[in-house]
């Protein structure tokens with residue numbers, strides 16, 4: 001596409017310059033495969049995909065890791081209700097997720113680690129945290145001291161407690177020295193998945209799974225850590241704090257891309273409330289590229305409310321972009337401006353305005369880079 005002729009544009013992410021030398025190491029918190037894909041999940045992965053395609057087009061060598069959280073109490077419980085082994089249950093739902101991502105044009109990541117393949121790394125992480133005094137063991141469970149992560153979050157005590165409780169942390173666990181400590185390794189009982197460890201049979205804690213998968217894939221740090229905005233605390237905060245405490249390398253992530261929450265009627269989309277829009281349902285009546293357009297035609301950090309009329313509007317906008325791409329105009333300055341906007345915090349609305357105005361090659365580059373053909 002002639003991108004080697006473009007003047008280099010600086011990469012800005014999350015409002016700050018992110019100079020890149022060498023490959024861009026990206027990690028996106030993936031799904032817990034126990035249910036169908038909803039628009040909230042899709043939004044995160046479409047945004048990561050748009051960033052990755054932009055970096056690739058600018059020769060910034062992205063490497064993407066998107067994990068699969070296939071060891072998780074929510075999944076174990078859902079599998080138990082369905083009468084399936086947890087790993088088989090996860091594999092079936094992973095298949096549906098992959099199908100939805102393919103229909104949305106989300107490229108397969110270079111690395112797709114599954115939590116159950118990184119148990120040994122979680123054990124080593126727990127041991128490193130114990131060795132450094134950042135964790136302690138009680139009855140086969142290894143707890144990470146959460147005071148630092150909480151202080152760094154800037155949240156109030158009430159906000160911290162609410163967020164921890166929302167994600168299933170037991171604040172009343174009497175074995176903990178502090179309610180904000182979280183398990184890196186958890187003793188397993190009854191039908192829980194279990195692996196051997198120096199502290200007995202157990203399984204990884206959720207945050208520790210991602211910490212271990214990042215460290216296993218990239219070493220002690222990475223360039224861009226992505227995920228839904230609702231994961232900022234506790235998940236990302238504890239993931240980073242555990243990594244930095246274990247390795248001594250900070251920052252764990254040079255930049256964070258926390259994609260804005262998708263709501264319906266002002267409420268977060270969530271399985272627990274039944275407040276869901278399924279990607280598979282949208283795909284019955286709309287092109288995957290139109291769904292991408294609806295998701296991307298805004299700034300990535302903004303929370304938004306989904307309404308069906310937005311999808312019709314996105315269909316129209318996609319048609320207009322395709323019509324502009326079919327024009328003969330060829331303005332190198334407009335083409336460079338499209339890439340400059342995309343590298344400026346993935347400014348899709350800005351790049352689209354330029355592409356629609358200029359048409360021709362600028363529009364074709366945008367359609368290509370955003371995967372909206």
Ligand SMILES: [Zn+2]
Pocket residue numbers: 028029030210227235239
């Ligand atoms: Zn994660």
